[in-house]
Amino acid sequence: MDKPLSGIRVLDLSRILAGPWCSQHLADLGADVIKVEHPERGDDTRGWGPPYLNDTQDAAYYLCANRGKRSIAVDIAQSEGQALIRELVATCDVVLENFKVGGLKRYGLDYNSLKEIKPDLVYCSITGFGQNGPYSKRAGYDFLLQGMGGLMSITGHPDQAPGGGPMKVGVAVVDLFTGMYAATSILSALIGRGTTGEGTWIDISLMDVQVSMLANQATNFLTSGKSPGRLGNSHPNIVPYQAFATSDGHIILAVGNDMQFQRFCQVAGVPLLASDERFATNRNRVHNRTLLVPQIESLIRTKPSSFWLDALEREGVPCGPINSVEQVFADPQVRHRGMEMQMSHPEAGEMSLVSNPIRFDDKHSNSDQPPPRLGEHTCDVLGQLFPDRADYLDSLREKGVIR
Known part of the structure; x- marks a missing residue:
């Protein structure tokens, strides 16, 4: 049975976590996600280990957010690489990117340039601080935003308690929330396009997301005028x-x-x-x-x-x-719900990943394709796009534009 996003193609220019988390979710829902990576470096997280998957060069960090995608290795800093991406965009519904503000404009890959090629394009930009404002040019990382966006002021034991002081959350929650906000925004834009025929530019920032996810703590302050503090494992509004x-x-x-x-x-x-x-x-x-x-x-x-x-x-x-993480995956409820999934990797054999938590008709929505190796699908994707230009692609490969 076709998945909900079958027939939707996403060109994913993002890396690290927020963007890839978004595009993995779209891939699990059936979208054809083409992940664009640098021919030599690839996604930064491929090297964010240990641990690594058996004898491969891919870190577990990379594996957590890249299931279901096709990887093409294209150097977008070169004019030929930019030309390839523009031709690809004409076949895509969505472009997802997390470059610094203005970073893609110099390559002619910004929204205003690409909508000339694909007027109904849904283009989603993820940045640290948004497309405008006094901080817009700054780079943004999850840890920084947990601090700047108030989360660390309410996480950890009070200053006067043993071990007191600000504390970050144990996973990159700002990145993860941002990825899911991006995914729902893209889906909403696609629905809107179906009605109006028009594309749109989505501007999502980690800072905005962090402020929004303060939730009741934010409204506690806005209602009382008093900044909430750190309560350790206690709750500001419920006891015990x-x-x-x-x-x-x-x-x-x-x-x-x-x-x-x-x-x-x-x-x-x-x-x-x-x-x-x-x-x-x-x-x-x-x-x-x-x-x-x-x-x-x-x-x-x-x-x-x-x-x-x-x-x-x-x-x-x-x-x-x-529970420890080991105990989590041994928990009978977690096992019953199938949250640990097995996939076959072309180099490493069987591998374990965490399942998408969404179920349709009591079936998990997971792509059946493992996280791709760097440039694994370059020949397939570009061969389909340029079926009669094999010599041209070979010349680009010799120049290092593609891999």
């Missing part, structure tokens, strides 16, 4: 909603309403705590967290994690362990 030490480890207790708090108190053997006016409602528990949390800490520390997880689960009180 944090990690607690048990007698042999840690658990997460995520009490979302007053009934759940009452049931927790029953399991903990302190039912009167739930009827205490200071703690009976979430509003009061938040106001009196410094009184309540130490009591809960003392209670939970008296028994092992298994006791709390089993007893609270039976009573419908949200809780869970803090």
